[in-house]
Amino acid sequence: MxxxxxxxxxxxxxxxxxxxxxxxxxxxxxxxxxxxxxxxxxxxxxxxxxxxxxxxxxxxxxxxxxxxxxxxxxxxxxxxxxxxxxxxxxxxxxxxxxxxxxxxxxxxxxxxxxxxxxxxxxxxxxxxxxxxxxxxxxxxxxxxxxxxxxxxxxxxxxxxxxxxxxxxxxxxxxVGVPPSNFIDFTVFLANNTYNIYGSTPVLQVVPKDLTVEHEIFANLTKGAEQNGHFKVYNEHNLPARWHAHNRRRMGPILVVADSGYGFQDMVIAAQNYRKKFNVSFTNESRYGVHGYDNxxxxxxxxxxxxxxxxxxxxxxxxxxxxxxxxxxxxxxxxxxxxxxxxxxxxxxxxxxxxxxxxxxxxxxxxx
Missing domain, CATH: 3.40.720.10 (Alkaline Phosphatase, subunit A)
Known part of the structure; x- marks a missing residue:
């Protein structure tokens, strides 16, 4: 299916x-x-x-x-x-x-x-x-x-x-994702200018001041081109085939990792898994991730x-x-x-x- x-x-x-x-x-x-x-x-x-x-x-x-x-x-x-x-x-x-x-x-x-x-x-x-x-x-x-x-x-x-x-x-x-494939896209943004919601591999980025939305989108887009393993969308370039256009609940900026990659929130998730289940993880570990392009x-x-x-x-x-x-x-x-x-x-x-x-x-x- x-x-x-x-x-x-x-x-x-x-x-x-x-x-x-x-x-x-x-x-x-x-x-x-x-x-x-x-x-x-x-x-x-x-x-x-x-x-x-x-x-x-x-x-x-x-x-x-x-x-x-x-x-x-x-x-x-x-x-x-x-x-x-x-x-x-x-x-x-x-x-x-x-x-x-x-x-x-x-x-x-x-x-x-x-x-x-x-x-x-x-x-x-x-x-x-x-x-x-x-x-x-x-x-x-x-x-x-x-x-x-x-x-x-x-x-x-x-x-x-x-x-x-x-x-x-x-x-x-x-899909299995190793820690080496965790991406911190916040390095492309100015501190305290945004909030992030959701979980890998799809994150909402909401500017604290909507007047800088264009700037944040531009910086993330440039960062995505530099990194090569994630993409950035807004209401103008969100793929129609996703049938997910909904600025109220998916906007204003969406960051989506390529298959096999995740974002900085995975570091916290890995720590939670370690505490909850008392298991050891290494750089060779593979964390299961879904949410990618259908x-x-x-x-x-x-x-x-x-x-x-x-x-x-x-x-x-x-x-x-x-x-x-x-x-x-x-x-x-x-x-x-x-x-x-x-x-x-x-x-x-x-x-x-x-x-x-x-x-x-x-x-x-x-x-």
Missing amino acids: YPVFPTKTFVNHFTIGTGLYPGNHGVLANSVYDSTRGLLNYGFDLFHYNESTLPIWSANEKAGGHSGCIWPGSGYEYHGVSCTFQKEHNGSIPFEDRVDTIMNWFTHEQTPTNLVMLYIEEPDEQSHMYGPNSIHITNAAARVDNLTRYIEDKLIEHKLQNRVNVIYLSDHGM AEPDMNAFFLAKGPLFSKGKRIRAIQMIDLYNLFCLILKIECGVNDGSKNPQIWKKLFARHKSDQNTTTLHHV
């Missing part, structure tokens, strides 16, 4: 849930500087830039279904509607316990869910600490692989295997599907992440909200098994 830019977690999770490009749904980073509201971390305001946004879990509720949600951004009302079942993500809860919870939602006597959104943080978390090619990631991937078996076993136990469609997704890829192959995500609606053993062409929303609506047989995805259901033709599109099924989306 082709994710959206920036290839960050909350950005792509909200695109999966809404079918909107980031410039339209407003979640342009895990935390953003909003020129009208200031710094926004995870919370209501981050996910409510565009009040016309109708996430799949709310669309399902409005259509009479019941949604169960452990998913970024799902803990709030949209159009006055919230998930029937809701749990905040908690990394300390074992994966299998989370699956047990959603199985209880599926089998609830009064309001059984017909849609569940479940977020699993691995192997992303391990990859950030140890890099995508380490043995830690092999182990984390095996752990998630075992979880898919647990899901399958639980579906059989509850006699749901012929009713539930399971879609496994990732939201982005990952045209980078290393940022690609994956899509797997299994269930009564889906053909067995079929492979389809690479798909756009923004198209998932309409696929979900197609499976659930509900009306979608306004979105940026393809309205042509033929893109999914090879995905579905013959004569099964009218079955009464329920859907589990798992990342």
